[in-house]
Amino acid sequence: MTKRNYELDFLKLIFTIIVFLFHSAWLMGENSAKFFPLLMGQVSVHFFFIVSGLLMANHIAQQEENVKFAGFSACRYVLNKVKRLVLPLWVATLLNVLLEAIYIYIYEEHSVIRIFELITQIFPEMFLLTRSGIRIDFNSPTWYLSAMYLAMLPLAYLLFSKKDFTLYVFTPLASVLLFGYLCYANDFSFEGKYFSYLVMFEIIRAVCGLCFGVCAWTMSKKIKNSAQSKSERIFLTVTEIILYTIFFCTWFFLPNNKSIMSVQLILPIAIAITFSGRSYVVNIFRFDWMKWFAPLSLSIYLNHWAANILVSRLFWGESYIFCLAYMILFTLLFCLVNFLVVSSIRSILRKKYPNS
Numbered sequence: 583m584t585k586r587n588y589e590l591d592f593l594k595l596i597f598t599i600i601v602f603l604f605h606s607a608w609l610m611g612e613n614s615a616k617f618f619p620l621l622m623g624q625v626s627v628h629f630f631f632i633v634s635g636l637l638m639a640n641h642i643a644q645q646e647e648n649v650k651f652a653g654f655s656a657c658r659y660v661l662n663k664v665k666r667l668v669l670p671l672w673v674a675t676l677l678n679v680l681l682e683a684i685y686i687y688i689y690e691e692h693s694v695i696r697i698f699e700l701i702t703q704i705f706p707e708m709f710l711l712t713r714s715g716i717r718i719d720f721n722s723p724t725w726y727l728s729a730m731y732l733a734m735l736p737l738a739y740l741l742f743s744k745k746d747f748t749l750y751v752f753t754p755l756a757s758v759l760l761f762g763y764l765c766y767a768n769d770f771s772f773e774g775k776y777f778s779y780l781v782m783f784e785i786i787r788a789v790c791g792l793c794f795g796v797c798a799w800t801m802s803k804k805i806k807n808s809a810q811s812k813s814e815r816i817f818l819t820v821t822e823i824i825l826y827t828i829f830f831c832t833w834f835f836l837p838n839n840k841s842i843m844s845v846q847l848i849l850p851i852a853i854a855i856t857f858s859g860r861s862y863v864v865n866i867f868r869f870d871w872m873k874w875f876a877p878l879s880l881s882i883y884l885n886h887w888a889a890n891i892l893v894s895r896l897f898w899g900e901s902y903i904f905c906l907a908y909m910i911l912f913t914l915l916f917c918l919v920n921f922l923v924v925s926s927i928r929s930i931l932r933k934k935y936p937n938s
Contacts, residue, residue, distance in 0.1 A: 589856050589867040590633060591875035597626040598879040601723065602886050606909055609894060610902040619834045621842055624773065627726050628791050632850055634730055635737070635753075635795020636802070636857060642741040643749060643799065652743035659742075660735050664710065667880075669924045671724065674884040675707050677916060678720040681888055685895060713784050721887050725784060733788035737796070749800050757793035760786055761846070770839040794850045801854035809860040819861040825852035878917075885916040 604622035641659065648655060683700055687693045706716035713728040740748040764787065773783075809818055825848050832845045855861050889912035893905050 585868070586873070587857075587859050587864050587867060588869070588872035588875055589864055590853070591872065591879070592867055593856070594630070594633065595875045595879040595882075597629050598883050601626045602882060602909075602913070605723070605886065605890050606902075606906055609890075609898075609905040609909070619842075620837055620839060621833075625833060625842065625846070628787070628846060629849065629853075630726060631730060631788055631791020632795040632798060632853055634734070635792035636799045636853060637795070638734060638738060638792065639741060639749070639796040639799035640857075642738060643745055643796075645742075647743065647745050649743045652739050655742045656735055656738035659738050660731055663734070664731060667727070669927060670880065670884055670920055671710075671727070672708055673920045673923050674888070674916075675704060675721045675724070677885070677919070678888045678891070679704055681892060682720065713782050713788075715782060717782070721884065723883060723887050726788075729782070729784040729788035730792070733785055733792055737789070737792055741796070749796065753793040753796040753800075757790055757797055757850075760790035760793070764790060765843050770843045795853075798850040798854040798857065801851065802858040805854060805858040805860055809858070815860050815862060818855050818858075819863055822852055822855040822861045822863055825849075825855070881917040881920060882913060885920055886913045888916050889913040 601623055604618065604626070607618050607622070610617065638659075642655075679700060683697045686696045686700065690696055703718045704720065706712045706714075706718050707720055707724060707728075710724075710728045710731050712719060712725055713732055719725060737748070737753075740752060744752075767783075805818065809815055829845050829849055829852065832841050836842065856863075886909070889909045892912055893909045897905050897908060
């Protein structure tokens with residue numbers, strides 16, 4: 583047992599598996615809508631945005647305001663986040679490019695020119711800039727990372743420079759207004775046109791989710807400081823279970839966009855209770871082996887798209903169960919390859935730059 587709370591890491595793994603299944607659904611063909619919930623991928627990504635906003639607020643809001651160096655501090659915070667992710671991201675992206683290049687070489691004419699064109703187009707994704715408008719995707723699910731980091735920089739600046747205003751005025755108002763815009767813009771869905779005024783629609787989704795995450799942190803801090811007695815903790819435990827039950831049951835069993843979008847409003851409250859650690863549910867998620875939830879969910883998220891594309895080209899027309907089994911197998915294989923390559927590169931870098 584450990585003092586660390588791995589409940590959010592567990593939820594991230596669950597939502598990653600849902601994204602995995604969402605991206606496998608098209609292997610089923612036109613019948614996928616009968617078997618899968620609405621907005622599977624969109625709701626999962628909204629959850630990821632909320633958690634990222636919560637963790638950002640947890641890191642920044644507990645520090646003292648420093649208006650003079652707020653821009654530098656925000657930039658350093660985001661770059662440090664990117665630095666931890668960049669090697670697994672690059673390896674996963676290059677794997678997708680390699681598989682595409684092999685396919686072009688085997689099946690297309692003028693393959694050398696096409697492969698060169700392919701290689702020259704990787705930079706927006708490698709630098710997490712695809713959601714600035716340079717929309718060239720190889721590893722499609724990584725759009726979420728581009729949108730998140732682009733949206734995170736100004737929000738981090740606000741937290742460093744105007745903490746009180748950001749926590750209690752800007753993020754509550756921005757989250758609700760942007761969520762309302764998302765509902766209104768496309769008939770109660772997270773999807774929309776590529777561009778909305780000057781930014782891509784996904785940037786609006788990212789700002790909305792991150793702001794909800796900051797609100798969730800504010801709530802979690804209040805809960806953690808006030809809920810001390812046993813009766814209060816029991817109340818929070820029951821509330822957390824009820825909120826997640828309503829959320830998942832509505833999402834999975836009600837094929838109604840309005841209902842699904844409506845229950846998104848209770849998700850930050852449930853996440854706040856989870857993060858506060860005051861619910862007794864947290865005791866289930868204190869085992870040391872659960873530390874692997876977070877790296878496993880990230881690895882699956884980064885590497886499953888290559889498996890999806892490979893299966894669709896090798897086994898198109900086979901049964902969904904057959905394709906899903908191979909997609910799982912290839913995803914695990916690519917996760918292992920990614921882990922070995924990244925570990926080797928980091929080991930070499932540590933030996934060459936021991937003090938960095």
